[in-house]
Amino acid sequence: EVQLVESGGGLIQPGGSLRLSCAASGFTVSSNYMSWVRQAPGKGLEWVSVIYSGGSTYYADSVKGRFTISRDNSKNTLYLQMNSLRAEDTAVYYCARLAAEFYYGMDVWGQGTTVTVSS
Amino acid sequence: SYELTQPPSVSVSPGQTARITCSGDALPKQYAYWYQQKPGQAPVLVIYKDSERPSGIPERFSGSSSGTTVTLTISGVQAEDEADYYCQSADSSGTIWVFGGGTKLTVL
Numbered sequence: 202e203v204q205l206v207e208s209g210g211g212l213i214q215p216g217g218s219l220r221l222s223c224a225a226s227g228f229t230v231s232s233n234y235m236s237w238v239r240q241a242p243g244k245g246l247e248w249v250s251v252i253y254s255g256g257s258t259y260y261a262d263s264v265k266g267r268f269t270i271s272r273d274n275s276k277n278t279l280y281l282q283m284n285s286l287r288a289e290d291t292a293v294y295y296c297a298r299l300a301a302e303f304y305y306g307m308d309v310w311g312q313g314t315t316v317t318v319s320s
Numbered sequence: 321s322y323e324l325t326q327p328p329s330v331s332v333s334p335g336q337t338a339r340i341t342c343s344g345d346a347l348p349k350q351y352a353y354w355y356q357q358k359p360g361q362a363p364v365l366v367i368y369k370d371s372e373r374p375s376g377i378p379e380r381f382s383g384s385s386s387g388t389t390v391t392l393t394i395s396g397v398q399a400e401d402e403a404d405y406y407c408q409s410a411d412s413s414g415t416i417w418v419f420g421g422g423t424k425l426t427v428l
Contacts, residue, residue: 248416248417259415259416
């Protein structure tokens with residue numbers, strides 16, 4: 202079964218760091234485009250970052266320079282390193298697969314992990 | 321920064337047709353995607369490549385494109401279609417992905 206499972210969320214103080222993980226099963230992370238998407242409480246979806254199969258990475262302006270997307274091919278896992286966290290980074294963070302079959306539509310999503318930035 | 325614009329809300333009665341629009345300057349060059357999200361759940365892809373429907377998505381969901389606007393149409397709306405709908409695309413460079421602000425579909 203194709204599945205994504207996020208972990209690593211929690212309560213963190215402003216200025217702190219957190220690393221989110223997204224473990225994939227049923228497909229190979231490194232062969233696909235993968236993305237992080239977040240949703241602040243009561244708000245809409247916000248694209249955060251993408252990593253292409255070739256390794257190129259791109260970020261939303263709101264997180265550029267603070268967040269880093271990466272993957273571990275041996276663990277078939279996607280990561281999001283989040284530094285210098287701010288209150289406005291509070292959200293549910295989803296990882297998603299961008300499937301070539303669907304012209305890079307996000308066809309598989311995790312259940313989300315909650316990040317709360319507060320003192 | 322690039323933006324996609326959706327109406328905040330759309331309301332229809334059961335059996336009617338709901339149309340949700342999404343506008344963006346790069347839409348003539350980039351594919352659009354639509355996602356359905358119900359409370360407490362992850363989004364689900366309902367339309368890709370402007371107008372294609374993944375298997376398992378009911379035929380009443382369709383998409384179209386005209387210039388800088390794409391439209392999600394739900395024909396014969398059912399109560400279970402009540403959800404938030406988001407369009408998504410990329411900027412003209414194809415490297416920055418964006419979601420629209422979302423449209424809450426209410427089935428009266």
